[in-house]
Amino acid sequence: MNINAFVPILLLAALKDSFKGTHPAVIASLSARVGSIEDNQLGGWYSYRASKAAHNMLFKTASIELKRLNNQCTVLCLHPGTTDTGLSQPFQARVPEDKLFTPTFVAEQLLAVIAQRSPDDNGTFWAWDGQPIEW
Template sequence: MAFPLSLDEPAQVLITGASRGIGAALVQQLLALPEVAGVHAVARNWPQTDATDERLCRYAVDLTDPAQLAEMAQQLQQQTERLHLVINCAGFLHQPDGQQPEKSLQQIELAALEHSFRINAFAPILLAQALLPLLRGKHRSSFASLSARVGSMGDNHLGGWYAYRASKAAQNMLLRTFAIEWHRLNRNGCCLLLHPGTTDTGLSKPFQARVPEGKLFTPDYVAERLLAVIAEHGPEDSGQFYAWDGQPVPW
């Protein structure tokens, strides 16, 4: 596997949600590529273990805190002039002993809506805002964020899951709007919304019983597919929504 973008310089990459699941798999796959000079891995918390690769730099950041994002961006600018690939893998669906996806209108709670929106919608656009100095210019760059097919209005035939659906739909609009502005600041930039499919992680664990055979993917497989989708799309596709298999997802 080659790095998904064609560059004339070593690649600098940032991955959020990087301590587990798809994010952790992306970190490992990108570190395996000789074209990658640095992987900036972001998570809310990190285990007390040492990084095993000198190209890996870890950041403990709450993506919903603008002050922490600004501090991270300042540290990044001291290490590199630009970012070539950003993939946001942070997201929220449920808490084991707390918030669960709503099955009916009566289960909606304001606090649950606010929590979902903070992580699924607000964090990605705040991340883009903080990283903009490293994304603007003339260099080839891709900014991808994990959305979800259930956030598609055109694909919503079952209802339910109000907070998760709406927060992912809000992320789609925020990042599509960012894509339009970013194009004026870097015509070689590409912003993508990506549906990873149902992945065998803690986020999907309680909901895997109804997943059709062959449609529950490993984090390693999903990471590989997401990088392939990013590789297939350039600036002319910026602001679009694609699934893990490269097929467009309706808004």
């Protein structure tokens, strides 16, 4: 909960004043598909799922409040896919080869997803491939 929910929202709170105004502001935070209550088909991973669901709720709530401060604000939650890092190494053997991504690929994909979003997308959740994810 500290790493996945509290630290990101505390950082956002600390930066809140810089979002005030009429300038474009994009806040994109890494979440995970397992934090989607709607998309949960497998169960398991209780703590991780709960922390990412908390992250999603905090950022969805922040998106509403920040929109009041700046109409040009866009708050997004992003799912990077399974990225080849230490976090995913214990279960990479079960990940199809074409679904395990390098950090560079993920960064490029997420930047492209962010670039395609507008203030109309404020408070939404997106996958690395540009597909929306249900909360």
